[in-house]
Amino acid sequence: xxxxxxxxxxxxxxxxxxxxxxxxxxxxxxxxxxxxxxxxxxxxxxxxxxxxxxxxxxxxxxxxxxxxxxxxxxxxxxxxxxxxxxxxxxxxxxxxxxxxxxxxxxxxxxxxxxxxxxxxxxxxxxxxxxxxxxxxxxxxxxxxxxxxxxxxxxxxxxxxxxxxxxxxxxxxxxxxxxxxxxxxxxxxxxxxxxxxxxxxxxxxxxxxxxxxxxxxxxx
Amino acid sequence: xxxxxxxxxxxxxxxxxxxxxxxxxxxxxxxxxxxxxxxxxxxxxxxxxxxxxxxxxxxxxxxxxxxxxxxxxx
Numbered sequence: 001x002x003x004x005x006x007x008x009x010x011x012x013x014x015x016x017x018x019x020x021x022x023x024x025x026x027x028x029x030x031x032x033x034x035x036x037x038x039x040x041x042x043x044x045x046x047x048x049x050x051x052x053x054x055x056x057x058x059x060x061x062x063x064x065x066x067x068x069x070x071x072x073x074x075x076x077x078x079x080x081x082x083x084x085x086x087x088x089x090x091x092x093x094x095x096x097x098x099x100x101x102x103x104x105x106x107x108x109x110x111x112x113x114x115x116x117x118x119x120x121x122x123x124x125x126x127x128x129x130x131x132x133x134x135x136x137x138x139x140x141x142x143x144x145x146x147x148x149x150x151x152x153x154x155x156x157x158x159x160x161x162x163x164x165x166x167x168x169x170x171x172x173x174x175x176x177x178x179x180x181x182x183x184x185x186x187x188x189x190x191x192x193x194x195x196x197x198x199x200x201x202x203x204x205x206x207x208x209x210x211x212x213x214x215x216x217x218x219x
Numbered sequence: 220x221x222x223x224x225x226x227x228x229x230x231x232x233x234x235x236x237x238x239x240x241x242x243x244x245x246x247x248x249x250x251x252x253x254x255x256x257x258x259x260x261x262x263x264x265x266x267x268x269x270x271x272x273x274x275x276x277x278x279x280x281x282x283x284x285x286x287x288x289x290x291x292x293x
Contacts, residue, residue, distance in 0.1 A: 002220060009225040009243075012232055012280055018225055020243065020276065033264045034276045036225060036243065049279070051257030091244070092221035121258065160255045164236070167257060167279055196220075211274050219265040 001182075001199045004090060008193035009036060017186060017195045019173065023048060024085040024098065024217060025056040031217040032056050034089070035171045039184065039195070043072075043174030045104045046086060047079075050166035053105035055219075058082045060114060067109045077166065078109040086177065088199075089210050096214060097199060098206035099180045106166040117159060124155045179203070227278075234280045240264045242275050251275065 008015040018036040025031075032055045061067060061080045069076050082105050085098040107113065127148045134145055178184055182198040208214065225243040228250050238260035241248040252263040257279070264275045 005220055005222045007222075007224045009227055011227045011278070012235075020223075020225065033261050034274060036227070036276055036278055049257070051261065055258075055261055090221065090223070092223055156254075156256050156259075160236075163257070168281065170279055170281070211272075214274070215268070215272070219261075219268070 001201050003196050003198045004092075005194055005196050008188070008195070011036065015188075015191055015193055017193070020089040020091070021171065021173070022087050022089070022214070023052055023056050023103070024087055025058060026085060028057040029218055030056045031087075031214070031219055033219060037171035037173050039178070040172045040174055041178060043172050044176065045174045046101055046177050047104045047106065047169055047172040047174065049169060049171065050106050050108070050163050052171065053082065053103075053107065054114060054117075056084060058084065058105055061107060061111055063111065064109065067107070070104065072169075077106055077169075079104045079106050081105070085205065086173075087208075087214075088180075089214075091210065094210050096208050096210040097204045098208070099177070099203055100205045101176055106169065108162070108166060113162075117162065120155050120159055124152050127152050127155075231280050235282045236280065238277055238279050240267070240275050240277050242273055 006019065009018040017039040019039060020034055021037045022034045023032040032052045059082065066080050067078045069078050081102050083100065083102050086101050087096045087098045089096045131145055131148050134140060134142065180200055180203040182200050185196045187194055226245060226248050227243065228239065228241050228248050231239060234250065234253050237253045237255050238257050239250045240252040240260055240263055241250055251267060252260060254260045260277045264277050267273060267275055
C-alpha cells in the first residue's frame with residue numbers, strides 16, 4: 001500500500017485535514033452519500049450525524065438504556081453506538097477501502113424519534129405532491145399554492161429544529177479510525193497544510209473500484 | 220505517492236446552517252443545491268448522481284469556525 005498525500009481543504013473559512021468517505025450498512029445494503037470528513041485526533045471515535053445513521057438504516061435504539069452521552073465543545077449530545085463499514089475513497093487510484101468499525105451515531109434520546117420525523121416528512125411530501133398537481137393544471141399562482149409553500153417551510157423548520165443539534169458536528173474521524181493507518185503525518189505552515197497517510201492493509205475489510213462499485217450500492 | 224486536493228465552494232459561509240451539495244473535483248465548485256433539511260440534500264445528490272453519474276458530496280456548513288470534538292463519558 002503506497003502513501004497518499006492530501007492537501008488540507010479550505011471549507012467555511014478554515015483549513016482542515018479532510019478525507020472523502022461514505023458509510024455502508026451491509027445488513028440492509030444501504031450506503032450514505034459521500035462526505036468530506038474531518039480527521040480529528042482529539043476525538044475518541046468515529047462520529048456520524050443523525051441523518052447519516054438514518055440514511056443507512058442503522059437499527060433504531062430499542063430502549064432508553066442504549067443511549068449514552070458525550071460532552072464536547074458546545075455542550076453534551078446523546079448517541080448510540082452501532083457497527084457499520086466506513087469506506088475511504090482514493091480518487092487518484094480509483095479505489096475504495098472499507099473498514100469495520102463501531103460508530104457513534106448522534107441520536108436524540110427518544111426511541112420513536114425517527115417515526116416522529118417521518119410523520120412530518122410525509123406531510124411535506126403530500127403538500128409537495130399537491131403543489132406539483134396544481135402547477136400541472138396551471139394553478140401555480142393560486143393562493144392555495146402559496147399557503148402550501150409556507151406550510152412546507154414551517155414543517156422543514158420544525159425538522160431542522162428537532163434534528164439540527166445532532167447534525168452540527170458533521171462526520172468526525174477520531175482515533176479509532178486512525179488505527180486503520182500505518183501512520184498519519186500532519187504538516188501545517190501558516191494557512192497551508194497537508195497530511196500523509198498510509199493504510200494498514202490488515203485492517204481493510206473490503207475493497208472496490210471507485211466510482212464503479214460504489215454506484216452499485218443502494219443510496 | 221498519490222495526491223489529492225479537495226475543492227470546496229468559495230462562498231460557503233453564506234449557507235451557514237444548511238446542507239450544501241457540490242463536486243470536490245470541480246476547480247471552483249458550484250453549490251448545486253442547498254437545504255436546511257439533510258434528507259432533501261441527500262435525495263438531491265442521489266438524484267443528480269443517477270442522472271449524470273457525477274459523485275457529489277454533501278456537507279453541512281457550520282455556523283461558527285470550529286467543528287466540535289466529542290469525548291466519551293459513560
